[in-house]
Structures are given as structure tokens and as C-alpha cells.
Amino acid sequence: MADETRAAPAPAPAPAADAGPADAAEGRRLPWAPACALDDTAGRVPTVVVDDVHIVYRVHGAGSGRGGATAALSRMLRRGAGDAERGVRTVHAVRGVSFTAHRGEAIGLIGSNGSGKSTLLRAIAGLLPPERGRVYTDGQPSLLGVNAALMGDLTGERNVVLGGLAMGMSREQIKERYQEIVDFSGINDKGDFISLPMRTYSSGMQARLRFSIAAAKDHDVLMIDEALATGDAKFRARSEARVRELREHAGTVFLVSHSNQSIRDTCNRVLWLERGELRLDGPTEEVLRAYEKFSGR
Amino acid sequence: MSETPHDGRAPRVLPSSDAGLAPAELASKYGLSVSGARPPVPAYLRRLWDRRHFVLAFSSAKLAAQYSQARLGQLWQVATPLLNAAVYFMVFGLILGAGRGMPKDVYIPFLVTGVFVFTFTQSSVMSGVRAISGNLGLVRALHFPRAALPLSLCLQQLQQLLYSMIVLFLVVVGFGSYPDLSWALIPAVLALQFCFNSGLAMIVARAGAHTPDLAQLMPFVLRTWMYASGVMFSIPVFLADKPQWIANVLQWNPAALYMDLMRFALIEEYGAENLPDHAWAVAGGWAVFVALGGFLFFWQAEEKYGRG
Numbered sequence: 001m002a003d004e005t006r007a008a009p010a011p012a013p014a015p016a017a018d019a020g021p022a023d024a025a026e027g028r029r030l031p032w033a034p035a036c037a038l039d040d041t042a043g044r045v046p047t048v049v050v051d052d053v054h055i056v057y058r059v060h061g062a063g064s065g066r067g068g069a070t071a072a073l074s075r076m077l078r079r080g081a082g083d084a085e086r087g088v089r090t091v092h093a094v095r096g097v098s099f100t101a102h103r104g105e106a107i108g109l110i111g112s113n114g115s116g117k118s119t120l121l122r123a124i125a126g127l128l129p130p131e132r133g134r135v136y137t138d139g140q141p142s143l144l145g146v147n148a149a150l151m152g153d154l155t156g157e158r159n160v161v162l163g164g165l166a167m168g169m170s171r172e173q174i175k176e177r178y179q180e181i182v183d184f185s186g187i188n189d190k191g192d193f194i195s196l197p198m199r200t201y202s203s204g205m206q207a208r209l210r211f212s213i214a215a216a217k218d219h220d221v222l223m224i225d226e227a228l229a230t231g232d233a234k235f236r237a238r239s240e241a242r243v244r245e246l247r248e249h250a251g252t253v254f255l256v257s258h259s260n261q262s263i264r265d266t267c268n269r270v271l272w273l274e275r276g277e278l279r280l281d282g283p284t285e286e287v288l289r290a291y292e293k294f295s296g297r
Numbered sequence: 298m299s300e301t302p303h304d305g306r307a308p309r310v311l312p313s314s315d316a317g318l319a320p321a322e323l324a325s326k327y328g329l330s331v332s333g334a335r336p337p338v339p340a341y342l343r344r345l346w347d348r349r350h351f352v353l354a355f356s357s358a359k360l361a362a363q364y365s366q367a368r369l370g371q372l373w374q375v376a377t378p379l380l381n382a383a384v385y386f387m388v389f390g391l392i393l394g395a396g397r398g399m400p401k402d403v404y405i406p407f408l409v410t411g412v413f414v415f416t417f418t419q420s421s422v423m424s425g426v427r428a429i430s431g432n433l434g435l436v437r438a439l440h441f442p443r444a445a446l447p448l449s450l451c452l453q454q455l456q457q458l459l460y461s462m463i464v465l466f467l468v469v470v471g472f473g474s475y476p477d478l479s480w481a482l483i484p485a486v487l488a489l490q491f492c493f494n495s496g497l498a499m500i501v502a503r504a505g506a507h508t509p510d511l512a513q514l515m516p517f518v519l520r521t522w523m524y525a526s527g528v529m530f531s532i533p534v535f536l537a538d539k540p541q542w543i544a545n546v547l548q549w550n551p552a553a554l555y556m557d558l559m560r561f562a563l564i565e566e567y568g569a570e571n572l573p574d575h576a577w578a579v580a581g582g583w584a585v586f587v588a589l590g591g592f593l594f595f596w597q598a599e600e601k602y603g604r605g
Binding site for chain 1: 327331365366441
């Protein structure tokens with residue numbers, strides 16, 4: 001996941017077209033028919049409106065590496081100098097993306113590593129403030145990612161509780177779902193492992209527990225970031241079934257994946273990002289065909 | 298900016314009423330709100346209250362994780378402060394003789410109380426600086442009022458202090474101060490200091506989120522503060538030949554105040570004559586002022602913490 005947060009290492013300035021005024025965004029929309037599988041004549045309620053969003057990461061200590069501490073100091077003290085000269089690299093990860101998502105859609109995000117997919121998801125979830133542009137949402141979108149709240153030194157049991165609380169569940173809800181979470185993860189299939197510290201688990205077991213905790217809650221707008229690629233075949237099938245279930249409860253689902261098959265299975269609309277720009281937005285088959293041609297598969 | 302393989306196709310008609318709307322208008326028509334916008338203070342406080350169980354669980358999880366790899370495990374919660382007190386006693390009590398003006402059975406509890414109480418503020422600030430920058434993964438993955446992070450780290454330090462208090466009680470009783478009515482003041486002192494620490498932690502958390510270098514600078518600031526606050530010596534005794542106002546200013550600094558109030562509560566022979574004028578009022582003022590100010594200061598940058 002870590003490499004997903006970085007954009008292509010070419011911090012070129014934003015294309016001039018991106019600086020267009022917000023009200024022009026509608027005009028630049030791609031001429032495609034969204035959500036062809038769904039009723040698209042009436043009652044299409046937008047749940048997420050992304051309006052010309054730009055996201056820039058600032059990376060400290062990534063200066064050119066010339067000279068030692070004194071050079072770094074003099075760079076830093078050069079007031080009024082741009083970020084680059086002060087040893088701060090900026091990475092323009094998302095460049096002017098606009099789209100509207102509607103209730104009932106399942107939207108896949110595809111693109112090569114570092115194309116800005118996960119970054120865009122975080123911006124939609126309101127976790128990463130956009131540099132320019134706005135994201136409007138219906139309710140609170142949630143990212144299916146509880147990893148960061150879990151601690152390897154704690155037992156699986158305590159991590160279930162901690163992760164649940166971090167996602168905003170109440171203690172009662174967690175107590176209610178606890179057994180379900182443990183059973184779903186299959187951690188206890190081979191003995192009582194849930195009472196051992198999480199750092200003693202294999203990476204596959206850790207990933208299973210993480211997904212099980214994250215998927216225990218129902219969400220309005222749900223975003224899944226590569227969660228389906230974890231675990232063995234049996235667990236993968238189980239988690240795909242769970243995602244379909246979550247989709248039925250959620251208004252809108254976003255899925256980031258490098259597996260075109262799981263995109264085909266779950267999504268009816270696909271956004272293709274490349275170098276932070278929205279390259280194509282349309283029905284799953286169309287976009288995937290273009291993407292496969294592009295990536296030479 | 299994008300390639301479109303079906304250029305010739307006319308755009309399919311959207312529901313006519315929505316077609317010409319700009320994104321902002323579309324959003325307001327359907328009642329969508331800006332994602333990640335900072336809620337007003339009352340709503341923010343309500344959300345924070347809703348997450349109280351997370352704040353508690355996170356702090357005790359951090360505390361438990363601290364020594365989980367050590368053979369002695371949680372025993373270190375008590376052993377660490379005990380060793381700390383022993384080292385300070387050796388250096389300042391025996392070698393430097395900083396206990397001037399106090400009999401030994403007052404000085405040792407005086408020193409141990411000072412070390413523990415100051416450590417509470419010190420480690421709250423140190424973990425506060427890294428509250429956001431050290432938990433950026435969490436901030437970028439989940440939704441919760443970010444004030445939960447500095448708060449729960451301060452709560453972790455409070456729990457740590459409560460372990461230290463076990464040692465402290467043993468030391469104090471061992472040197473002849475037995476529990477009496479003045480011990481009832483202990484929770485009040487702890488509450489005031491906790492408010493002060495939380496406010497301070499939120500201030501440095503926002504500063505540290507923007508400028509991670511503060512984590513490097515902070516130990517020096519804190520050490521200066523420690524030596525100026527009379528952790529291991531009595532300020533009025535050491536400044537007896539200086540103008541009174543210098544001693545007053547040093548004694549009214551919050552760290553010195555909370556230490557003195559705790560000593561006053563715990564140690565029988567450490568009477569009110571050692572406290573500066575208006576000690577309780579000033580201590581309360583610091584707590585309220587810093588807690589409120591720190592909270593508002595932290596809240597103002599709420600939506601920006603994910604940027605790192």
C-alpha cells in the first residue's frame with residue numbers, strides 16, 4: 001500500500017488546462033454514459049461530487065542531497081525561496097480530477113502504481129485535504145483501512161476491539177460482532193491464536209484479521225483499497241462475498257485494485273488514472289479494454 | 298487532458314434538471330457537504346465525546362504495548378520510575394547536595410515527587426509533538442476528531458503517573474508522612490495538571506504536525522524548563538539572596554506550581570509556607586487557560602492534519 005501513496009516521481013508543474021475555473025469542469029466531462037447497468041434516466045442521486053481536485057504531497061528531507069548540514073541550513077534559511085530550494089520536494093499526486101458518483105454505483109479505480117488512486121480515495125474520504133478543488137459527499141465516506149490503528153504488540157483480541165473503536169463502533173456493537181469477526185478471519189481455525197500478539201502472526205494471517213475488522217462495519221460510501229488481494233483462495237472468495245454484501249448496504253462503493261478480474265466482478269463503472277490525471281471514465285468493459293491495450297496485456 | 302476513444306458519440310442525456318449544473322450547485326442541490334471540512338466547536342466536542350472509548354482504549358493499548366517485549370513485562374511500569382528516582386537522588390541528593398535547607402526525610406520525598414510530577418508534563422509534551430506526525434498513517438486512514446490523539450497520549454502519561462504514584466506513596470510513607478486529610482487534594486492537583494498538559498500537548502501537536510523538527514528541539518526546551526522549575530531544589534531557599542519577584546515568577550510557572558502543590562498535599566513537613574501566594578488560583582488559571590487555548594488552537598487546523 002505504501003507505494004500507492006506516492007505519485008510518479010516526476011513533479012512536473014500542473015498542466016495549464018488544470019487551472020481552468022471550476023464552472024468549466026462540467027464542460028470538460030467526458031462524453032460517456034455513466035452506470036449503464038443502472039437506470040440512468042431518473043432518480044440518479046449524486047453521492048460524491050469531485051470538483052477539479054489537486055493533491056500535492058510535500059516531502060521533507062528529499063533535497064537534492066548536495067552538500068552536508070551547512071548546505072541544508074543555508075538552503076533552509078533562504079527565505080522566500082521556493083519549496084524546492086528549501087529542500088522540500090513537492091509531488092503533485094492528483095491533477096485536476098472531476099467526476100460525479102451516484103447512489104448504487106460501484107466504481108473501480110485503475111492505473112499503474114503511483115498513478116494517484118489511493119491518494120484520490122483519501123481525498124474523497126476527507127482524510128487528505130486537496131490543494132485546490134473540492135470534494136462534496138453525502139454523509140461520511142469511510143476508507144476500508146483499519147491497519148494503522150492496530151498494534152503488533154497487542155493480542156488479536158485487543159486489536160479487534162481497538163480497531164472497532166477506531167472505526168467509530170460502540171463497545172456494544174463490537175461485543176456483538178466480536179465472534180463474527182474472529183470466525184470470519186479464520187484466525188482460530190488452527191488453534192487459539194487470537195490471544196497471541198499480532199506480531200506473531202504470519203503476514204497472511206495479519207491481513208485476514210485486518211480485513212475482517214475493517215469489513216465488520218456498514219458504510220454509506222465505502223472505499224476499498226486493494227483489500228481483496230490478501231489471504232489464500234478460500235479467504236479471497238469469502239472476502240469478495242463480503243464486499244458484495246457491503247455494496248448492497250452502501251450507497252456507493254469505490255474499489256482500488258490491480259486485479260482486473262475483481263474490478264469486472266464488482267464494478268459497473270471504472271475510472272482510469274494515469275500520472276494523477278483522469279484518463280478515462282466509463283462503463284467497466286470499455287475502460288478495461290482500453291487499459292489492457294495500454295498496459296500491453 | 299484525457300483521451301476519448303468514442304469521440305463521435307454524443308453525450309447521453311443526464312436528467313435534464315442536473316445537466317447544466319456546476320459541481321458546487323449539484324452538491325448543494327442534493328445536500329452534499331464538503332468532505333473533511335472542519336466541524337464547529339460544539340459538534341467537534343460531541344464527536345470527541347463519542348470517541349471517548351477509543352481515546353481510552355488507544356491510551357491503554359499504547360501503555361501495554363510499551364513493555365510487552367520485556368521479560369519483566371508490566372513490572373517496568375513501576376520499576377522505571379523507581380530507578381529514575383534513585384538516580385536523581387544519587388546525583389542531586391548525595392553528590393551535589395541540592396537538598397540544602399531541608400532535612401533528608403523531607404528532601405527525598407520532595408525530590409521524588411518533583412521528578413514524577415515533572416515527568417508527567419515532560420512526557421506529555423514529548424508525545425504531543427509526535428501525536429500527529431507519528432500517527433500519520435492513522436490520520437490518513439480513519440475518521441475521528443484529531444484531538445483524540447494528543448488527548449489519549451496525555452491519558453497514557455496519566456496512567457503511567459498513576460503507576461509511579463505507587464512508588465511515590467511508598468517513598469513518602471517510608472520517610473514518615475502518613476496519609477491524612479491533605480491527601481484528598483491529590484486528585485485535584487492531578488486533574489489540574491492533566492488539563493494543563495492536554496492543552497500544551499495539543500499546541501505542540503499542531504506545531505509538530507507542521508514542523509517535525511520540533512521533536513528534536515523539544516528535549517532541550519524541556520530540560521531548561523526542568524532546571525528552572527525547582528525539581529531537585531527549593532526555589533525560595535536557593536534564591537533567598539535575590540529579589541523576591543524572581544522566585545515568585547519561577548514558582549508561578551505551571552510546572553513548579555503543580556510540583557509544589559503535590560508536595561504540599563503529600564509531605565507532612567512541607568507546609569503552605571513553601572507555596573507562592575495564590576498558588577491554587579494560579580494553578581487553576583493555567584489549567585483552564587492552556588486547556589481551552591490549546592484546544593481551540595488545535596481545532597483550527599483540524600482539516601489539514603492529513604497533509605503531514
